[in-house]
Amino acid sequence: MTETWQVPGFAEVDVLGTGGFGRVVLAKxxxxxxxxxxxxxxxxFLADRGIAEGFRREAWLLRGVVSPHVVRLFEFxxxxxxxxxxxxxxxxxxxxxxxxxxxxxxPESALAILKGSLLGLAAAHAAGVVHRDxxxxxxxxSREGESKLVDFGLATLDGHSGLAAGSPSYMAPEQWAGSPGMPATDVYAATCVFFQCITGHRPFEADTTDQLRSLHERASVPLDAVPEVLRPLIARGMAKDPAWRPPSAEAFVAELExxxxxxxxxxxERRGWKRLATSVAALTALTPLALLTTAGIAAAPVTAAGGAGTGVFAATVGKIVVSVLAIGALVAGGVWIYSRLGDAPRDAALSVAVQTANGQDATLPISYSLQYPQVSGHADAVVQQRINDALRTPIDRRxxxxxQELADPEILNMVRERGDTLNARTTAVVLLQTPSLLSVxxxxxxxxxxxxHSSWQFGETVNVDLTTGQVLGPREMFxxxxxxxxGMATLTERLTPHTKNGFCSTPAIGDYGGEQVSIDAAxxxxxxxxxxxxxxxFTGTGMVFLIKWYDLGCVEAAGQETVTLPYDEATDLLRPQLLTMLGREASASSAPGKTYTNPRFGFSTLVPEGYDASPYSPPDGDGMQYTDAALGATFTVWGANDGRTAQEILAAASKEVVAEGGQVTHQAANETTYTLSGYGADGRIFYERGYAGSASRATMRWVYPREHKxxxxxxxxxxxxxxxxGDLTQRH
Structure with missing residues (x-):
């Protein structure tokens, strides 16, 4: 391995920079x-497994970030x-x-640069990526009046720990501690850089790394050095507790605006960029990048669907890596070109980290330390925000x-006269996390x-649909x-054996009361x-009911109790959709029970109940299409006379998806079978499985909205x- 190796089809023009792990060149x-x-x-470093996989990981992370404010990745x-x-x-x-x-x-110029790069960070955060450097x-x-984010070498998936590394002058307190990366970590670093832009020096400077860490973790931000109108913005962005910073770069942009x-x-903004134009143009003219002006190609014509190159580069050097664990490789002129095969790395899943909001009320004798979960890495930034809002609601409500209790002057005076402070504590525990449900x-x-009073000590739960961000209530459960x-009588009967003393009775006063209570709120x-x-x-073994006996009408001394109902006693009471979210089997009545066999090609399939059927006629083929209008879902099955291999069919199908503006997230093939899945140009999910023989093929394809996944x-x-x-060895 030598430094003379070049990507086939590219000629080196000049060196743009070198570093400890690599070099960057301008190439044609x-x-x-x-x-x-x-x-x-x-x-x-190619033989160093850790460094090589980190390089591949940078490609995998960057491929999902598509924004005019992030330098685009064309190929790996x-x-x-x-x-x-x-x-x-x-x-x-x-x-x-x-x-x-x-x-x-x-200030206007610094704000303009900060805004552009924050928009780049927002795109990264929406893809579940934290930059960390x-x-x-x-x-x-750029000369065109844009700021772009580069170098994702230290990036990590939102909510996951990466190397305890970064640039010390801009590292947030939680990054020094090696905590998982989060969008607020990038907000802190961006604010530090903004501070430097308008003051000419970094917010904290020290002779040793330990001293610098101490300053970032404990010292107040030297706000006297910045214009007064910008102090609140910087104070928010550099808050020691990430919970008090803007939760994302997107939120910070709104405050900046x-x-x-x-x-x-x-x-x-226009004035800010105008002031920068002359300096940027003059500095650019001194670098090899000045060639971009004369070449007339400052705006690259290659498009990136889902981060993958789909223009001239794709035709020359293949598709980018989207997984550290690529399943297959093609060989072209001795160069291994990894294609988009295999799932994303395992740690690309949605992450949950428990945060703590600590503080003292500014005007009332209240101190608090309140835990709440925060999710990151969701494919949809809007849904992720909806989920996090729901998860924080219990402590905000607390x-x-x-x-409100201290709004009563009598109670407030009593607290103050006794020198009392209300010390509120909340502990948050994730009971269950599945790909589509979070129970806390x-x-x-x-x-x-x-x-x-004992009523101030209690538990509560929040269950969130991770696909839509909806909080699940009884009507979404039962x-x-x-x-x-x-139905509530049945539920009461099933819960009773799992309680300590059964369902209690209301207090008896003369001829009144004494009846046994039930779980029925009515x-x-x-x-x-x-x-x-x-x-x-919800837990891995059953449903957890937090019952306040006094709330049901029992004597106050009855207190509270946590009761677990095993799933095998609850399945028939729950909605099939919830059981799917829990990863459990629905009852037999919810399973599809109709079989369709194609008389011409001989393939057969199971068809979901309640779907409307209509004929489907592909070229030289025959099939059926089943539709559920309420779900917006279609299930299409067909056969066709086709002598191509499974790999050839897969390559054509994948190319068509990308050409139409969609995104392929998984594809795999062997000699006779292929699978393909991803998102269409309209954002809907598709899943296709096909079988190929020497003379014909058989295929099934689902298309449906994300919210019904x-x-x-x-x-x-x-x-x-x-x-x-069916029989694929002959034409039909």
Whole structure:
């Protein structure tokens, strides 16, 4: 392995930079003349498994980040002689070089650069990626008035720990501690860089790394050095506790916009870029990137669907790696070109990290330490925010209730006279996490000499659909026929043996009271619907009911109890969609039971109940299409006379998806069978499985909206398992 290896089809023009692990060169694509930046891993590191996999991981992470504010990845190429990332070449200079010349920037210019790079971070966060090394050297400022984020070498999936590394001058307190990466970590680093842009120095400087860590973890931000109008923005972005920073780069952009408009007028951004134009152009002219101006190709014509190159590069050097564990490779001219095969790395799953909100109320005698989970790595940033809002609601509601209690002047005076402080604590525990459901229990306690009633010590649960962000209530859990008096009586009967002393009775006063209570909320004194009068959570073995006996009408001394109902006693009461989310089998009545056999091609399949059937006629073929209008789902099965191999059919199908603007997330093939899945141009999920023989083929394909994934996972799996291709050795 030598440093002379080059990506086939590219000619090196000039060196843009070198580092400890690699070098970056400006190169020309020989077939088109387009200039690109190629990042090569030094040859000696290809044999180092950790470094080589980190390089591949950078490609895998970057492929999912598509934004005009992130330098695009076109291809990843690896051979026994070398590995390289082929990326967009940007006519501009690094923010580090700009600061070395200018020292300080006008506030509008610094805000404009920060905004662009924050938008790049927002795209990364939406793809579940945390950069972890935001610094001036990793921000490119272009002549066209844009800032772009580069170098994801230290990036990690949101919520996962990576190397305890970064650039010390910009590292957040939690990053020093080696905690999992989160969007707020990048917000902190970006704010540090912004501080440097407008002051000419970093917020914290020290002689040793230990001293620098101490400053980032404990010292107040030196806000006196920045304009007063920008202090709240910097204070928020550099809060020691990540819970008090903007939760994402996208949220920080909104705050930045509001601050900039109020301080510098609605035209602030245009003025900011105008002030930078001359300096950036002059510095760019001194670098090889000045060639991009004369080449007339500053805007690369290659498109990136889902981060994968689909233009001239794809035709020349193949598709990028999307998995560290690629399943297959093609050989072309001695160069191994890994294709988009295999699933994403295992740690690409949605992550859950328990956060703690600590503080002291500014005006009331309340201190608090409240835990709540926070998810990261979701494919949909809007849904992720919806989930996190739901998970934080219990502690926000807890603080609100304490403040409302002290809104009573009599109670507040009593607390103050006794020198009391309400010390609120909440412990959050994840009971169950599946790919589509998260169940969390919160246990609230309160230390107070005045407010000592047992009702202030209680537990509650939150169950969230991870596909949609919806909080699941009784109507999303139980079958409709269970939510009545008879159904609640059945549930009470099943819960009773699992309680300590059975369901208690109401207090007897003369001829009144003494009746046994039930789980039915409609029977409480205050009344209600026929739903369980308890918080419900889910574990790996059963449903957990948090029952407050006093709330059901028992004597207060009855207290509270946690009761677990095993799933084998609850399955027939629960909705099939919920059982699917729990990863458990639905009852037989919810399983599909109709079989379709094609008379011409002889294939057969299981068909879900309730789907409308219509003929499907592909070229030289025959089949059926089944549709559920309510779910927006279609299930199509067909046969066709086709002599291509499974690999050839897969390659054509994958190419068609990308050409139409969709994204392939998984594909695999052997001699006779292939599978293909991903998202269409309309955002809907598709799953296709096909069988190929010497003369014909048989195929099944599902298409459905993302929001119905949880309830359709089981039908898709069952129809795939039940599909039989028939005789593929002859034409039909």
């Amino acid at each position: 694509h020989e077939a088109s003349g387009q200039l690109v930046a190629v990042k090569y891993l030094h040859g000696e 190429v690896e051979s026994p002689r070398g590995a390289a990332l082929v990326m967009e070449a940007v006519p501009g200079v690094s923010l580090r070089a700009l600061l070395a010349t200018e020292n300080t920037l006008a 935001y610094k001036p050297g990793n921000v490119l400022v 509001a601050t900039a408009r109020a301080a510098y007028g609605k035209d602030w 603080l609100q209730s304490l403040r 229990r919160y246990d609230h306690t309160l230390d107070s000499a005045v407010i000592a 079958r409709p026929e269970v939510l009545n008096a008879a 029977e409480r004194i205050q009344g209600g619907d026929h739903v369980p009068a308890a918080d419900i959570g 949880a309830e359709l996972d089981t039908p898709v799996e069952r129809t795939a398992d039940a599909f039989h291709p």
